[in-house]
Amino acid sequence: MADKTTVAPAEPRVTPKSAYHHGDLRAQLIAAVRDLVETHGPDGFSVAEAARRAGVSSAAPYKHFKDRHEILRGVVSEAMDRLHAAMRSGAAAHATGSLEAVAAVGQAYVNFARAEPGVFRLVFGLTEGHENAPDLLKKGENCFGVVVEAAAACLELAPQHPDVQRRAYILWSFVHGHSFLTIDMKHKVASAEVDDWQYLMEVARAILGPVERTG
Amino acid sequence: MADKTTVAPAEPRVTPKSAYHHGDLRAQLIAAVRDLVETHGPDGFSVAEAARRAGVSSAAPYKHFKDRHEILRGVVSEAMDRLHAAMRSGAAAHATGSLEAVAAVGQAYVNFARAEPGVFRLVFGLTEGHENAPDLLKKGENCFGVVVEAAAACLELAPQHPDVQRRAYILWSFVHGHSFLTIDMKHKVASAEVDDWQYLMEVARAILGPVERTG
DNA sequence: CAGCTAAAGTTAGCAATTCTTACATTCATT
DNA sequence: AATGAATGTAAGAATTGCTAACTTTAGCTG
Numbered sequence: 001m002a003d004k005t006t007v008a009p010a011e012p013r014v015t016p017k018s019a020y021h022h023g024d025l026r027a028q029l030i031a032a033v034r035d036l037v038e039t040h041g042p043d044g045f046s047v048a049e050a051a052r053r054a055g056v057s058s059a060a061p062y063k064h065f066k067d068r069h070e071i072l073r074g075v076v077s078e079a080m081d082r083l084h085a086a087m088r089s090g091a092a093a094h095a096t097g098s099l100e101a102v103a104a105v106g107q108a109y110v111n112f113a114r115a116e117p118g119v120f121r122l123v124f125g126l127t128e129g130h131e132n133a134p135d136l137l138k139k140g141e142n143c144f145g146v147v148v149e150a151a152a153a154c155l156e157l158a159p160q161h162p163d164v165q166r167r168a169y170i171l172w173s174f175v176h177g178h179s180f181l182t183i184d185m186k187h188k189v190a191s192a193e194v195d196d197w198q199y200l201m202e203v204a205r206a207i208l209g210p211v212e213r214t215g
Numbered sequence: 216m217a218d219k220t221t222v223a224p225a226e227p228r229v230t231p232k233s234a235y236h237h238g239d240l241r242a243q244l245i246a247a248v249r250d251l252v253e254t255h256g257p258d259g260f261s262v263a264e265a266a267r268r269a270g271v272s273s274a275a276p277y278k279h280f281k282d283r284h285e286i287l288r289g290v291v292s293e294a295m296d297r298l299h300a301a302m303r304s305g306a307a308a309h310a311t312g313s314l315e316a317v318a319a320v321g322q323a324y325v326n327f328a329r330a331e332p333g334v335f336r337l338v339f340g341l342t343e344g345h346e347n348a349p350d351l352l353k354k355g356e357n358c359f360g361v362v363v364e365a366a367a368a369c370l371e372l373a374p375q376h377p378d379v380q381r382r383a384y385i386l387w388s389f390v391h392g393h394s395f396l397t398i399d400m401k402h403k404v405a406s407a408e409v410d411d412w413q414y415l416m417e418v419a420r421a422i423l424g425p426v427e428r429t430g
Numbered sequence: 431c432a433g434c435t436a437a438a439g440t441t442a443g444c445a446a447t448t449c450t451t452a453c454a455t456t457c458a459t460t
Numbered sequence: 461a462a463t464g465a466a467t468g469t470a471a472g473a474a475t476t477g478c479t480a481a482c483t484t485t486a487g488c489t490g
Binding site for chain 2: 446447448449450
C-alpha cells in the first residue's frame with residue numbers, strides 16, 4: 001500500500017501537466033510543515049493545520065503520507081539534503097586541505113542551525129522517525145562524510161584512517177554542540193555570528209593541527 | 216495564581232500527615248512524566264496518561280500546573296538539578312585543576328545523556344518552555360559554571376577570564392554535541408562507553424593544553 | 431472516443447487529548 | 461465545630477490523528 005511512498009519520489013514530476021487535483025500536494029505539505037515547525041516549534045505542528053495551509057481537507061495528507069511521522073520524516077529528508085549541499089559548497093569555497101575548508105563546513109552547519117532552528121532541532125531531535133528510516137541515517141552519514149573528507153585532505157591521510165575518523169568526529173561534535181547551544185540558549189559567549197569563524201578556526205587548529213598520536 | 220508553583224516546592228512536606236487527597240501529586244506527576252518521556256519519547260507523553268498513572272482524574276494535574284508545558288518544565292528543572300549535581304561530583308572526584316577533573320565533568324554529562332536520553336533531549340529540546348522560564352536558564356548557566364570552574368582551575372586563571380570562558384564553552388560544545396550524537400544515531404565511532412574517557416581527555420588536552428593566545 | 435482503473439480528493443465520524451467550568455471533599459486554622 | 465483554601469472529580473467544548481466510504485479526475489486501452 002503505502003510502501004513506495006516511504007522513500008519519497010524525490011522528484012515530483014517537476015511540473016504536473018495540468019495540475020492534478022491540486023498540483024503536487026506532497027511538496028506543498030512538506031513546505032507547509034517546514035514553515036509550521038519553524039514558526040511554532042517542532043511540536044507546534046499539526047497535520048490539520050498543514051492541510052489547511054495547503055488548501056485541502058484534513059484527510060488529504062493521508063493519501064501521501066502514512067501518518068504524521070512520515071510527514072516529519074519528509075521534512076527532515078529535505079532539510080538534510082539542503083544541509084548536505086550547504087556543507088559541500090562551504091568546503092568547495094576554500095582550498096582543498098586547508099583549515100579554512102574545514103571551518104567552512106562547520107560554518108555552513110551553524111548557519112543552517114541559525115537560519116532554521118526549528119527544522120534543525122527537528123532533524124536531530126526526531127526520535128521515532130529515525131529507527132524506521134535508514135535513508136535518513138544514510139543522509140546523516142553523508143553529512144559526516146563531508147567533514148571526514150575535509151579533515152582527511154587536511155591531514156593528508158585516507159578518509160578511512162582511524163585518526164581521521166576520530167578527529168572528524170570530534171570536530172563534528174563541537175560544531176553540533178555549538179549549533180545547539182547557540183539556538184537553544186544563545187549563550188553570551190556565542191551570541192554574535194562573527195565569533196563563529198574564530199571559534200571554528202581555533203578548534204580546527206587545535207584538533208587537526210599538530211598530529212599527536214594517541215595510545 | 217500559579218506563580219509560586221513555577222519553581223516547585225522542592226521538598227513536598229516530605230510525608231503528608233495522612234495522605235491528603237492523594238499525597239503529594241506534584242512530585243508523582245513529574246515522576247510519571249519523566250518515565251513517559253523516557254520510554255515513549257519526548258512527544259509520546261500526555262497529561263492524561265500521567266494522571267492515569269498517578270491514579271487521579273485527568274483534570275487533577277491542572278491544579279498543580281498551568282498547562283502541559285509547565286509539567287515538562289518541572290521535569291526539566293528536576294533533571295537539571297540532577298545533572299548539575301552529577302557534574303559537580305564528577306569534578307570533585309579528581310584533583311582540582313587536573314585535566315581529569317575537566318574530563319570527569321564531561322563524562323558525567325555524557326553519562327546522563329546515555330542514562331536518560333529522552334529526558335536529556337527534553338531538557339535541551341524544549342522550545343516553548345525556555346523563554347518564560349528564567350530559572351531554567353539560570354540552572355543551565357550553573358551547569359556551564361561547573362565547566363568554567365574546572366577549566367579555570369586547570370588554566371590557573373580566574374573564571375571570569377575571557378580565555379577561560381571561551382575554552383570552557385568550546386569544551387561544553389564538544390561534550391554537548393557528543394552527547395547528542397551518541398544518543399541520536401549512536402555513531403560507530405562513539406558507540407562504546409569506554410571510548411568516552413579517551414575522547415574527553417584528548418579534547419581537554421587539545422583545548423586546555425598549550426595556552427596559545429588568539430587575536 | 432467510450433470505458434475502465436487507480437490516484438487523489440472530500441465528507442463524516444470515532445477515539446483521544448488539552449484545558450475550562452462547576453461542583454464536591456478534605457485539611458488546617460480559629 | 462465552622463469556615464476558607466487547597467485539592468480532587470465530573471462533564472463538556474474544541475482540536476487533532478486517523479479511518480472508512482464515496483466521488484472525481486487522469487491516463488491508459490480497446
